[in-house]
Amino acid sequence: MAGYFRIYFxxxxxxxxxxxxxxxxxxxxxxxxxxxxxxxxxxxxxxxSILRIIDLGTxxxxxxxxxxxxxxxxxxxxGLVFQKPSHSGWFYLADLTDFERRPGKEIINDSFIxxxxxxxVLSNRSDFPAKATxxxxxxxxxxxxxxxxxxxxKPLPYFx
Numbered sequence: 463m464a465g466y467f468r469i470y471f472x473x474x475x476x477x478x479x480x481x482x483x484x485x486x487x488x489x490x491x492x493x494x495x496x497x498x499x500x501x502x503x504x505x506x507x508x509x510x511s512i513l514r515i516i517d518l519g520t521x522x523x524x525x526x527x528x529x530x531x532x533x534x535x536x537x538x539x540x541g542l543v544f545q546k547p548s549h550s551g552w553f554y555l556a557d558l559t560d561f562e563r564r565p566g567k568e569i570i571n572d573s574f575i576x577x578x579x580x581x582x583v584l585s586n587r588s589d590f591p592a593k594a595t596x597x598x599x600x601x602x603x604x605x606x607x608x609x610x611x612x613x614x615x616k617p618l619p620y621f622x
Contacts, residue, residue: 466518470600471500473510478503481518489515514611516601524601530612531558532594532603538579540610543569543596543603552596556580561617572596576605 464485471478480503484495491497491512504510513535517525529544541556546564553566554574567574578590594605596612603610 466522467496468516468518468524469496469500470513470516471504471510472513473504473508477513478510481522491515517614524598525614526598527614529615529617530601531615532576532610533613534608534610540576540579540594540603540605542566542615543574543612558617569596572598576603 464483465487466481467484467489468479468481471480480499482499484493484499486493486495489496496512496515500510500512519525529542531542532540534540539558541554542558542561543552543554544561544564544566545551546553546566552569553564554569554576555561555564555566556577557580559580573593573595575591576594578587589606592606594603594610596603600609601612603612
């Protein structure tokens, strides 16, 4: 199924974005359509670097899924932002292995506390716990002056 996507990329040390129609369900930075859209938005002789690709809804806003992993630019996971069935609002869970029970703390005013990265030894672990704020327009989380990404996630069925 095709759709509109927002591609964030770096060119000459600055972040840019392009919104475009792609004939793909889950485009990657290796897809020719993505590369063509990127090159069409970049001046000749400039080498862009793709940061991320976001699925857009019919209203032009980022698609909101039921679960998002919170991931930094190195791929380290800092938890899960999700919706609980029959509850309104969003919740944060630090440890994805506990997802089956769906505990988690309610996110208030798009803010929550990240205790650290479960399963990783971080060089900046003394900076945690840290306040995090969601930016729904960018599908990202600001924490400790860095941008973490909200990446759609589907848990594996329990009975596999």
